[in-house]
Amino acid sequence: xxxxxxxxxxxxxxxxxxxxxxxxxxxxxxxxxxxxxxxxxxxxxxxxxxxxxxxxxxxxxxxxxxxxxxxxxxxxxxxxxxxxxxxxxxxxxxxxxxxxxxxxxxxxxxxxxxxxxxxxxxxxxxxxxxxxxxxxxxxxxxxxxxxxxxxxxxxxxxxxxxxxxxxxxxxxxxxxxxxxxxxxxxxxxxxxxxxxxxxxxxxxxxxx
Amino acid sequence: xxxxxxxxxxxxxxxxxxxxxxxxxxxxxxxxxxxxxxxxxxxxxxxxxxxxxxxxxxxxxxxxxxxxxxxxxxxxxxxxxxxxxxxxxxxxxxxxxxxxxxxxxxxxxxxxxxxxxxxxxxxxxxxxxxxxxxxxxxxxxxxxxxxxxxxxxxxxxxxxxxxxxxxxxxxxxxxxxxxxxxxxxxxxxxxxxxxxxxxxxxxxxxxx
DNA sequence: TAGATGACTTGATATATGTCAAAATAGACA
DNA sequence: TGTCTATTTTGACATATATCAAGTCATCTA
Numbered sequence: 001x002x003x004x005x006x007x008x009x010x011x012x013x014x015x016x017x018x019x020x021x022x023x024x025x026x027x028x029x030x031x032x033x034x035x036x037x038x039x040x041x042x043x044x045x046x047x048x049x050x051x052x053x054x055x056x057x058x059x060x061x062x063x064x065x066x067x068x069x070x071x072x073x074x075x076x077x078x079x080x081x082x083x084x085x086x087x088x089x090x091x092x093x094x095x096x097x098x099x100x101x102x103x104x105x106x107x108x109x110x111x112x113x114x115x116x117x118x119x120x121x122x123x124x125x126x127x128x129x130x131x132x133x134x135x136x137x138x139x140x141x142x143x144x145x146x147x148x149x150x151x152x153x154x155x156x157x158x159x160x161x162x163x164x165x166x167x168x169x170x171x172x173x174x175x176x177x178x179x180x181x182x183x184x185x186x187x188x189x190x191x192x193x194x195x196x197x198x199x200x201x202x203x204x205x206x207x208x
Numbered sequence: 209x210x211x212x213x214x215x216x217x218x219x220x221x222x223x224x225x226x227x228x229x230x231x232x233x234x235x236x237x238x239x240x241x242x243x244x245x246x247x248x249x250x251x252x253x254x255x256x257x258x259x260x261x262x263x264x265x266x267x268x269x270x271x272x273x274x275x276x277x278x279x280x281x282x283x284x285x286x287x288x289x290x291x292x293x294x295x296x297x298x299x300x301x302x303x304x305x306x307x308x309x310x311x312x313x314x315x316x317x318x319x320x321x322x323x324x325x326x327x328x329x330x331x332x333x334x335x336x337x338x339x340x341x342x343x344x345x346x347x348x349x350x351x352x353x354x355x356x357x358x359x360x361x362x363x364x365x366x367x368x369x370x371x372x373x374x375x376x377x378x379x380x381x382x383x384x385x386x387x388x389x390x391x392x393x394x395x396x397x398x399x400x401x402x403x404x405x406x407x408x409x410x411x412x413x414x415x416x
Numbered sequence: 417t418a419g420a421t422g423a424c425t426t427g428a429t430a431t432a433t434g435t436c437a438a439a440a441t442a443g444a445c446a
Numbered sequence: 447t448g449t450c451t452a453t454t455t456t457g458a459c460a461t462a463t464a465t466c467a468a469g470t471c472a473t474c475t476a
Contacts, residue, residue: 042325046414050332052325071325116324117250117260117279123331124258124375128463159424167332169464174425190424190472206254336433367454377434382455398442398454 010085014075020061020083021073029085030108031061036081037156040073041164051165053115054157058146060108076156123167126205131166132176133204136186140195151198155191221290222283228269228291229281237293238316239269244289245364248281249372259373261323262365266354268316285364331375334413339374340384341412344394348403359406363399 011034014020020031020038037056043049054076055061061073061083075081122131144150155162159170159177166173180186185201187194195201219242222228228239228246245264251257262284263269269281269291283289330339352358363370367378367385374381388394393409395402403409 042329044329044414048329048333050329052328070322113321113324114278116321116328120260120324120327120331121250121252121256121258123328124372125256158422164332170424171426171465172463174423175463178425206252366452378454379435379456380433382453383433386455 010087012083012085014081014083016075016079016081018075018081019072020075021071029087030091031083031085033057033059033061034082034084036079037076038073038081039076039157039161039165040071043070043072049164050167051157051161052119054161054165056142056146056156059142076161128166128168128172128176129179130205131168132162132173132180133185133201135162135166136193136195137198137201137205140198151195153193155193219290219292221288223288224283224285226283226289227280228283229279237295238299239291239293241265241267241269242290242292244283244285244287246281246289247284247365247369247373248279251278251280257372258375259365259369260327262369262373264350264354264364267350284369336374336376336380336384337387338413339376340370340381340388341393341409343370343374344401344403345406345409345413348406359403361401363401 014036033055035057037054038061039051040053040055040061041049041051052071055073122134126134139153139155140150143153157165159173162168163170163173168176177186177188181188183200185195185197185204187196222244241263243265245262246269247259248261248263248269249257249259260279263281330342334342347361347363348358351361365373367381370376371378371381376384385394385396389396391408393403393405393412395404
Protein backbone atom coordinates (compact mmCIF):
# COMPACT_ATOMS: atom_id res chain seq x y z
CA UNK A 1 0.00 0.00 0.00
CA UNK A 2 1.76 3.11 -1.18
CA UNK A 3 -0.80 5.72 -2.01
CA UNK A 4 -4.25 6.02 -0.54
CA UNK A 5 -5.75 7.09 -3.81
CA UNK A 6 -4.95 3.71 -5.32
CA UNK A 7 -7.93 2.53 -3.30
CA UNK A 8 -10.32 4.72 -5.21
CA UNK A 9 -12.25 3.85 -8.31
CA UNK A 10 -14.39 6.95 -8.15
CA UNK A 11 -13.01 10.19 -9.59
CA UNK A 12 -14.97 13.42 -9.76
CA UNK A 13 -14.54 16.94 -11.12
CA UNK A 14 -15.55 20.27 -9.62
CA UNK A 15 -15.71 23.73 -11.20
CA UNK A 16 -14.43 26.75 -9.30
CA UNK A 17 -16.75 27.40 -6.37
CA UNK A 18 -18.17 23.89 -6.57
CA UNK A 19 -18.85 22.28 -3.22
CA UNK A 20 -17.11 19.06 -2.34
CA UNK A 21 -19.21 18.97 0.76
CA UNK A 22 -21.17 21.63 2.52
CA UNK A 23 -22.63 22.50 5.85
CA UNK A 24 -24.76 19.67 7.17
CA UNK A 25 -23.54 16.97 4.83
CA UNK A 26 -22.83 13.74 6.57
CA UNK A 27 -19.15 12.92 6.49
CA UNK A 28 -18.54 9.70 4.58
CA UNK A 29 -15.40 9.93 2.48
CA UNK A 30 -11.88 11.19 2.24
CA UNK A 31 -10.81 12.81 -1.00
CA UNK A 32 -7.41 12.81 -2.65
CA UNK A 33 -6.95 15.93 -4.80
CA UNK A 34 -5.61 15.16 -8.27
CA UNK A 35 -5.73 18.67 -9.72
CA UNK A 36 -6.90 22.16 -8.78
CA UNK A 37 -7.32 23.28 -5.20
CA UNK A 38 -9.86 23.65 -2.45
CA UNK A 39 -10.56 25.76 0.59
CA UNK A 40 -12.28 24.75 3.80
CA UNK A 41 -14.37 27.16 5.84
CA UNK A 42 -16.15 27.22 9.17
CA UNK A 43 -19.38 29.12 9.56
CA UNK A 44 -20.85 30.75 12.61
CA UNK A 45 -24.58 31.16 13.27
CA UNK A 46 -24.26 34.94 13.15
CA UNK A 47 -22.94 34.80 9.60
CA UNK A 48 -19.29 35.19 10.54
CA UNK A 49 -17.05 32.77 8.70
CA UNK A 50 -13.41 31.94 8.33
CA UNK A 51 -11.26 30.09 5.86
CA UNK A 52 -9.53 27.35 7.84
CA UNK A 53 -7.37 25.85 5.16
CA UNK A 54 -6.28 25.67 1.57
CA UNK A 55 -5.63 22.29 0.00
CA UNK A 56 -3.74 21.59 -3.19
CA UNK A 57 -3.16 18.78 -5.65
CA UNK A 58 -1.49 15.80 -4.00
CA UNK A 59 -3.11 16.39 -0.62
CA UNK A 60 -5.92 14.62 1.23
CA UNK A 61 -9.18 16.33 2.20
CA UNK A 62 -11.83 15.27 4.55
CA UNK A 63 -10.80 14.44 8.05
CA UNK A 64 -11.51 17.87 9.44
CA UNK A 65 -15.07 17.49 8.27
CA UNK A 66 -15.94 14.65 10.60
CA UNK A 67 -19.24 15.22 12.33
CA UNK A 68 -19.30 18.97 12.10
CA UNK A 69 -22.14 20.75 10.41
CA UNK A 70 -20.57 24.17 10.35
CA UNK A 71 -17.99 23.35 7.78
CA UNK A 72 -17.70 23.51 4.01
CA UNK A 73 -15.12 22.62 1.41
CA UNK A 74 -15.17 24.07 -2.10
CA UNK A 75 -12.99 24.35 -5.17
CA UNK A 76 -11.10 27.63 -5.54
CA UNK A 77 -8.85 27.24 -8.55
CA UNK A 78 -9.57 28.78 -11.92
CA UNK A 79 -9.27 25.43 -13.68
CA UNK A 80 -11.41 22.41 -12.88
CA UNK A 81 -10.54 20.55 -9.71
CA UNK A 82 -10.51 16.76 -9.68
CA UNK A 83 -10.62 14.42 -6.71
CA UNK A 84 -10.61 10.69 -6.00
CA UNK A 85 -13.20 9.63 -3.49
CA UNK A 86 -12.09 7.26 -0.73
CA UNK A 87 -15.26 5.99 0.97
CA UNK A 88 -14.79 5.98 4.67
CA UNK A 89 -16.49 2.70 5.48
CA UNK A 90 -14.26 1.01 2.95
CA UNK A 91 -11.22 2.56 4.62
CA UNK A 92 -12.47 1.39 7.98
CA UNK A 93 -12.87 -2.18 6.80
CA UNK A 94 -9.51 -2.21 5.14
CA UNK A 95 -7.76 -0.64 8.09
CA UNK A 96 -8.76 -3.63 10.20
CA UNK A 97 -6.95 -5.94 7.87
CA UNK A 98 -4.04 -3.74 6.91
CA UNK A 99 -2.17 -2.34 9.90
CA UNK A 100 -0.07 -0.03 7.75
CA UNK A 101 -3.22 1.68 6.49
CA UNK A 102 -4.32 2.27 10.06
CA UNK A 103 -1.02 4.01 10.69
CA UNK A 104 -1.33 5.91 7.46
CA UNK A 105 -4.73 7.26 8.46
CA UNK A 106 -3.33 8.21 11.80
CA UNK A 107 -0.60 10.16 10.17
CA UNK A 108 -3.02 12.08 7.99
CA UNK A 109 -5.21 12.84 10.97
CA UNK A 110 -2.22 13.98 12.99
CA UNK A 111 -1.04 16.21 10.23
CA UNK A 112 -4.34 18.03 10.18
CA UNK A 113 -4.24 18.58 13.89
CA UNK A 114 -0.64 19.76 13.82
CA UNK A 115 -1.50 22.11 10.99
CA UNK A 116 -4.42 23.55 12.95
CA UNK A 117 -2.18 24.10 15.94
CA UNK A 118 0.28 25.95 13.74
CA UNK A 119 -2.50 28.22 12.59
CA UNK A 120 -3.58 28.82 16.15
CA UNK A 121 -0.07 29.91 17.01
CA UNK A 122 -0.06 32.15 13.98
CA UNK A 123 -3.42 33.72 14.73
CA UNK A 124 -2.73 34.06 18.41
CA UNK A 125 0.71 35.53 18.44
CA UNK A 126 1.98 36.79 15.11
CA UNK A 127 1.75 40.18 13.49
CA UNK A 128 0.60 40.79 9.92
CA UNK A 129 4.07 40.55 8.34
CA UNK A 130 4.90 37.35 10.15
CA UNK A 131 1.57 35.80 9.22
CA UNK A 132 1.96 36.54 5.54
CA UNK A 133 5.58 35.41 5.48
CA UNK A 134 4.59 32.17 7.18
CA UNK A 135 1.79 31.73 4.67
CA UNK A 136 4.06 32.24 1.67
CA UNK A 137 6.71 29.90 3.04
CA UNK A 138 4.07 27.27 3.71
CA UNK A 139 2.79 27.48 0.13
CA UNK A 140 6.37 27.35 -1.06
CA UNK A 141 7.25 24.14 0.74
CA UNK A 142 4.00 22.46 -0.23
CA UNK A 143 4.68 23.36 -3.84
CA UNK A 144 8.12 21.88 -3.56
CA UNK A 145 6.70 18.74 -1.93
CA UNK A 146 4.60 18.19 -5.04
CA UNK A 147 7.39 18.75 -7.50
CA UNK A 148 6.61 22.37 -8.35
CA UNK A 149 8.69 25.50 -8.00
CA UNK A 150 9.33 26.62 -4.44
CA UNK A 151 9.85 30.24 -5.44
CA UNK A 152 7.49 31.00 -8.29
CA UNK A 153 3.80 30.25 -8.23
CA UNK A 154 0.36 31.57 -8.82
CA UNK A 155 -1.89 32.17 -5.86
CA UNK A 156 -5.10 30.20 -6.06
CA UNK A 157 -7.01 32.49 -3.74
CA UNK A 158 -8.05 36.13 -3.48
CA UNK A 159 -6.71 38.69 -1.00
CA UNK A 160 -10.02 38.40 0.80
CA UNK A 161 -9.60 34.65 1.25
CA UNK A 162 -6.01 35.02 2.36
CA UNK A 163 -7.13 37.64 4.84
CA UNK A 164 -9.85 35.41 6.20
CA UNK A 165 -7.36 32.59 6.64
CA UNK A 166 -4.75 34.80 8.32
CA UNK A 167 -7.16 36.78 10.45
CA UNK A 168 -6.48 40.02 8.58
CA UNK A 169 -8.48 42.38 6.38
CA UNK A 170 -7.83 42.24 2.65
CA UNK A 171 -6.34 45.75 2.68
CA UNK A 172 -3.79 44.68 5.23
CA UNK A 173 -2.88 41.65 3.14
CA UNK A 174 -2.45 43.85 0.09
CA UNK A 175 -0.37 46.44 1.94
CA UNK A 176 1.85 43.74 3.37
CA UNK A 177 2.42 42.26 -0.08
CA UNK A 178 3.42 45.71 -1.32
CA UNK A 179 5.67 46.22 1.65
CA UNK A 180 7.44 42.89 1.05
CA UNK A 181 7.97 43.92 -2.54
CA UNK A 182 9.47 47.29 -1.56
CA UNK A 183 11.82 45.41 0.74
CA UNK A 184 12.91 43.15 -2.09
CA UNK A 185 11.59 40.06 -0.36
CA UNK A 186 9.15 39.11 -3.08
CA UNK A 187 7.96 40.10 -6.50
CA UNK A 188 4.20 40.26 -6.72
CA UNK A 189 1.81 41.17 -9.48
CA UNK A 190 -1.81 40.34 -8.78
CA UNK A 191 -1.75 36.57 -8.14
CA UNK A 192 1.67 35.86 -9.56
CA UNK A 193 4.24 35.65 -6.78
CA UNK A 194 7.97 35.11 -6.76
CA UNK A 195 9.86 34.65 -3.53
CA UNK A 196 13.17 36.47 -3.90
CA UNK A 197 14.68 36.01 -0.45
CA UNK A 198 13.56 32.86 1.33
CA UNK A 199 16.13 33.33 4.05
CA UNK A 200 14.91 36.75 5.10
CA UNK A 201 11.31 35.58 4.91
CA UNK A 202 12.21 32.82 7.34
CA UNK A 203 13.86 35.16 9.81
CA UNK A 204 10.80 37.38 9.56
CA UNK A 205 8.60 34.54 10.80
CA UNK A 206 10.93 33.54 13.58
CA UNK A 207 10.86 36.66 15.64
CA UNK A 208 8.42 38.08 18.04
CA UNK B 209 -19.01 -0.16 26.77
CA UNK B 210 -20.17 3.04 28.33
CA UNK B 211 -17.13 4.95 29.50
CA UNK B 212 -13.67 4.78 28.03
CA UNK B 213 -12.03 5.00 31.39
CA UNK B 214 -13.53 1.68 32.41
CA UNK B 215 -10.82 0.24 30.18
CA UNK B 216 -8.06 1.59 32.33
CA UNK B 217 -6.40 -0.10 35.26
CA UNK B 218 -3.65 2.49 35.47
CA UNK B 219 -4.34 5.68 37.43
CA UNK B 220 -1.77 8.39 38.04
CA UNK B 221 -1.50 11.69 39.89
CA UNK B 222 0.17 14.93 38.90
CA UNK B 223 1.03 18.01 40.99
CA UNK B 224 0.38 21.46 39.57
CA UNK B 225 2.81 22.08 36.73
CA UNK B 226 3.52 18.37 36.37
CA UNK B 227 3.90 17.19 32.81
CA UNK B 228 1.55 14.53 31.51
CA UNK B 229 3.65 14.49 28.39
CA UNK B 230 6.13 16.93 27.02
CA UNK B 231 7.78 17.99 23.83
CA UNK B 232 9.29 15.00 22.06
CA UNK B 233 7.54 12.29 24.00
CA UNK B 234 6.18 9.59 21.81
CA UNK B 235 2.42 9.51 21.83
CA UNK B 236 1.15 6.23 23.20
CA UNK B 237 -1.91 6.75 25.40
CA UNK B 238 -5.10 8.65 25.90
CA UNK B 239 -5.87 9.92 29.36
CA UNK B 240 -9.20 10.37 31.04
CA UNK B 241 -9.06 13.16 33.64
CA UNK B 242 -10.57 12.16 36.98
CA UNK B 243 -9.75 15.32 38.92
CA UNK B 244 -7.90 18.60 38.50
CA UNK B 245 -7.22 20.14 35.13
CA UNK B 246 -4.61 20.40 32.41
CA UNK B 247 -3.47 22.75 29.73
CA UNK B 248 -1.94 21.92 26.36
CA UNK B 249 0.62 24.14 24.67
CA UNK B 250 2.43 24.34 21.36
CA UNK B 251 5.99 25.60 21.24
CA UNK B 252 7.76 27.37 18.43
CA UNK B 253 11.49 27.11 17.73
CA UNK B 254 11.94 30.80 18.43
CA UNK B 255 10.59 30.38 21.94
CA UNK B 256 7.15 31.64 21.18
CA UNK B 257 4.43 29.46 22.66
CA UNK B 258 0.69 29.33 22.97
CA UNK B 259 -1.83 27.60 25.14
CA UNK B 260 -4.05 25.60 22.80
CA UNK B 261 -6.50 24.17 25.25
CA UNK B 262 -7.68 23.67 28.80
CA UNK B 263 -9.00 20.30 29.87
CA UNK B 264 -11.04 19.52 32.93
CA UNK B 265 -12.20 16.55 34.97
CA UNK B 266 -14.41 14.24 32.92
CA UNK B 267 -12.66 15.01 29.65
CA UNK B 268 -10.24 13.01 27.51
CA UNK B 269 -6.69 14.16 26.74
CA UNK B 270 -4.30 12.97 24.20
CA UNK B 271 -5.44 12.89 20.64
CA UNK B 272 -4.05 16.26 19.73
CA UNK B 273 -0.64 15.03 20.76
CA UNK B 274 -0.34 12.43 18.02
CA UNK B 275 3.04 12.57 16.40
CA UNK B 276 3.85 16.18 17.16
CA UNK B 277 6.95 17.04 19.08
CA UNK B 278 6.13 20.68 19.67
CA UNK B 279 3.42 20.02 22.13
CA UNK B 280 3.11 19.66 25.89
CA UNK B 281 0.38 18.93 28.36
CA UNK B 282 0.67 19.80 32.04
CA UNK B 283 -1.46 20.04 35.15
CA UNK B 284 -2.66 23.53 36.06
CA UNK B 285 -4.98 23.14 39.01
CA UNK B 286 -4.04 23.98 42.56
CA UNK B 287 -5.01 20.54 43.79
CA UNK B 288 -3.52 17.30 42.52
CA UNK B 289 -4.67 16.18 39.12
CA UNK B 290 -5.46 12.52 38.52
CA UNK B 291 -5.79 10.68 35.25
CA UNK B 292 -6.55 7.19 34.00
CA UNK B 293 -4.22 6.01 31.31
CA UNK B 294 -5.73 4.37 28.25
CA UNK B 295 -2.88 2.76 26.32
CA UNK B 296 -3.30 3.39 22.67
CA UNK B 297 -2.30 -0.01 21.34
CA UNK B 298 -4.85 -1.57 23.64
CA UNK B 299 -7.49 0.79 22.29
CA UNK B 300 -6.48 -0.08 18.77
CA UNK B 301 -6.84 -3.80 19.38
CA UNK B 302 -10.15 -3.40 21.09
CA UNK B 303 -11.50 -1.09 18.44
CA UNK B 304 -11.11 -3.87 15.91
CA UNK B 305 -13.42 -6.09 17.90
CA UNK B 306 -15.81 -3.52 19.23
CA UNK B 307 -17.33 -1.32 16.53
CA UNK B 308 -18.91 1.03 19.03
CA UNK B 309 -15.49 1.84 20.44
CA UNK B 310 -14.25 2.71 16.98
CA UNK B 311 -17.12 5.17 16.66
CA UNK B 312 -16.47 6.45 20.13
CA UNK B 313 -12.84 7.22 19.28
CA UNK B 314 -13.96 8.92 16.14
CA UNK B 315 -16.26 11.12 18.08
CA UNK B 316 -13.52 12.16 20.48
CA UNK B 317 -11.19 12.89 17.61
CA UNK B 318 -13.83 14.91 15.81
CA UNK B 319 -14.58 16.90 18.89
CA UNK B 320 -10.96 17.98 19.16
CA UNK B 321 -10.89 19.09 15.55
CA UNK B 322 -14.17 20.95 15.86
CA UNK B 323 -12.90 22.62 19.00
CA UNK B 324 -9.74 23.73 17.22
CA UNK B 325 -11.79 25.16 14.40
CA UNK B 326 -13.86 27.11 16.87
CA UNK B 327 -10.70 28.57 18.32
CA UNK B 328 -9.47 29.49 14.88
CA UNK B 329 -12.68 31.37 14.25
CA UNK B 330 -12.29 33.07 17.60
CA UNK B 331 -8.67 34.05 17.04
CA UNK B 332 -9.22 35.08 13.46
CA UNK B 333 -12.31 37.19 13.71
CA UNK B 334 -13.34 38.13 17.23
CA UNK B 335 -12.48 41.13 19.35
CA UNK B 336 -11.28 40.94 22.93
CA UNK B 337 -14.73 41.14 24.52
CA UNK B 338 -16.17 38.51 22.25
CA UNK B 339 -13.24 36.19 22.89
CA UNK B 340 -13.51 36.43 26.64
CA UNK B 341 -17.30 36.06 26.59
CA UNK B 342 -16.94 32.96 24.40
CA UNK B 343 -14.32 31.59 26.76
CA UNK B 344 -16.48 32.08 29.85
CA UNK B 345 -19.54 30.56 28.18
CA UNK B 346 -17.46 27.60 27.09
CA UNK B 347 -16.23 27.00 30.63
CA UNK B 348 -19.77 27.41 31.85
CA UNK B 349 -21.25 24.75 29.60
CA UNK B 350 -18.42 22.34 30.27
CA UNK B 351 -18.94 22.80 33.97
CA UNK B 352 -22.62 22.10 33.52
CA UNK B 353 -21.81 19.02 31.42
CA UNK B 354 -19.94 17.60 34.38
CA UNK B 355 -22.58 18.33 36.93
CA UNK B 356 -21.10 21.55 38.30
CA UNK B 357 -22.52 25.04 38.46
CA UNK B 358 -22.86 26.77 35.12
CA UNK B 359 -22.66 30.22 36.66
CA UNK B 360 -20.24 30.06 39.55
CA UNK B 361 -16.78 28.61 39.32
CA UNK B 362 -13.15 29.12 40.05
CA UNK B 363 -10.77 29.70 37.18
CA UNK B 364 -8.02 27.14 37.04
CA UNK B 365 -5.67 29.33 35.03
CA UNK B 366 -3.92 32.68 35.32
CA UNK B 367 -4.70 35.79 33.28
CA UNK B 368 -1.47 35.13 31.42
CA UNK B 369 -2.62 31.65 30.42
CA UNK B 370 -6.07 32.88 29.42
CA UNK B 371 -4.40 35.58 27.35
CA UNK B 372 -2.16 33.07 25.62
CA UNK B 373 -5.15 30.93 24.81
CA UNK B 374 -7.25 33.82 23.53
CA UNK B 375 -4.45 35.59 21.68
CA UNK B 376 -4.52 38.58 24.05
CA UNK B 377 -2.12 40.14 26.54
CA UNK B 378 -2.84 39.56 30.22
CA UNK B 379 -3.58 43.24 30.75
CA UNK B 380 -6.26 43.12 28.09
CA UNK B 381 -7.79 40.04 29.72
CA UNK B 382 -7.82 41.79 33.07
CA UNK B 383 -9.31 44.99 31.67
CA UNK B 384 -12.01 43.03 29.87
CA UNK B 385 -12.93 41.19 33.06
CA UNK B 386 -13.21 44.54 34.84
CA UNK B 387 -15.28 45.95 32.03
CA UNK B 388 -17.69 42.99 32.13
CA UNK B 389 -18.07 43.55 35.84
CA UNK B 390 -18.85 47.25 35.42
CA UNK B 391 -21.49 46.25 32.87
CA UNK B 392 -23.05 43.86 35.36
CA UNK B 393 -22.34 40.85 33.16
CA UNK B 394 -20.19 39.04 35.66
CA UNK B 395 -18.87 39.23 39.19
CA UNK B 396 -15.16 38.61 39.37
CA UNK B 397 -12.67 38.61 42.19
CA UNK B 398 -9.28 37.16 41.31
CA UNK B 399 -10.08 33.66 40.09
CA UNK B 400 -13.60 33.41 41.45
CA UNK B 401 -16.11 34.15 38.72
CA UNK B 402 -19.87 34.37 38.70
CA UNK B 403 -21.76 34.80 35.45
CA UNK B 404 -24.66 37.15 36.14
CA UNK B 405 -26.18 37.53 32.70
CA UNK B 406 -25.68 34.53 30.43
CA UNK B 407 -28.07 35.92 27.86
CA UNK B 408 -26.17 39.13 27.32
CA UNK B 409 -22.87 37.26 27.27
CA UNK B 410 -24.26 35.15 24.46
CA UNK B 411 -25.38 38.11 22.41
CA UNK B 412 -21.94 39.62 22.94
CA UNK B 413 -20.33 36.63 21.25
CA UNK B 414 -22.74 36.56 18.36
CA UNK B 415 -22.13 39.99 16.88
CA UNK B 416 -19.65 41.89 14.75
C1' DT C 417 -12.10 46.79 -29.02
C1' DA C 418 -15.13 48.82 -25.58
C1' DG C 419 -17.61 48.52 -21.56
C1' DA C 420 -18.63 46.33 -17.34
C1' DT C 421 -17.53 43.91 -13.25
C1' DG C 422 -14.87 42.41 -9.73
C1' DA C 423 -10.09 42.39 -7.68
C1' DC C 424 -6.44 44.94 -6.02
C1' DT C 425 -3.85 49.00 -4.36
C1' DT C 426 -3.19 53.13 -1.87
C1' DG C 427 -4.28 56.99 1.24
C1' DA C 428 -6.30 59.30 5.41
C1' DT C 429 -8.12 58.48 9.69
C1' DA C 430 -10.10 55.84 13.68
C1' DT C 431 -9.75 52.44 17.12
C1' DA C 432 -8.56 48.32 19.58
C1' DT C 433 -5.05 46.32 21.69
C1' DG C 434 -0.20 46.31 23.03
C1' DT C 435 3.50 48.27 25.89
C1' DC C 436 5.53 50.16 29.86
C1' DA C 437 5.11 51.32 34.59
C1' DA C 438 3.27 51.48 39.13
C1' DA C 439 0.22 50.26 42.69
C1' DA C 440 -2.96 46.97 44.92
C1' DT C 441 -4.24 42.41 46.07
C1' DA C 442 -3.88 37.58 46.92
C1' DG C 443 -1.55 33.42 48.09
C1' DA C 444 2.42 30.98 50.19
C1' DC C 445 5.39 30.30 53.88
C1' DA C 446 8.06 31.10 57.98
C1' DT D 447 0.39 36.81 62.25
C1' DG D 448 3.58 39.17 59.20
C1' DT D 449 6.61 39.05 55.32
C1' DC D 450 7.61 37.80 50.68
C1' DT D 451 6.45 36.90 46.08
C1' DA D 452 3.52 36.32 42.27
C1' DT D 453 -0.72 37.73 40.34
C1' DT D 454 -3.86 41.13 39.16
C1' DT D 455 -5.52 45.71 38.37
C1' DT D 456 -5.22 50.26 36.58
C1' DG D 457 -3.25 54.21 34.09
C1' DA D 458 -0.91 56.79 30.31
C1' DC D 459 0.76 56.31 26.01
C1' DA D 460 2.33 53.92 21.54
C1' DT D 461 1.25 51.37 17.56
C1' DA D 462 -0.67 47.89 14.51
C1' DT D 463 -4.48 47.02 12.10
C1' DA D 464 -9.28 48.19 10.81
C1' DT D 465 -12.26 51.24 8.48
C1' DC D 466 -13.77 54.24 4.96
C1' DA D 467 -13.04 56.01 0.50
C1' DA D 468 -11.02 56.64 -4.07
C1' DG D 469 -8.77 55.22 -7.70
C1' DT D 470 -6.32 51.69 -10.67
C1' DC D 471 -5.93 47.43 -12.73
C1' DA D 472 -7.32 43.01 -14.44
C1' DT D 473 -10.61 39.80 -16.50
C1' DC D 474 -14.72 38.67 -18.89
C1' DT D 475 -18.36 39.44 -22.19
C1' DA D 476 -20.44 41.37 -26.02
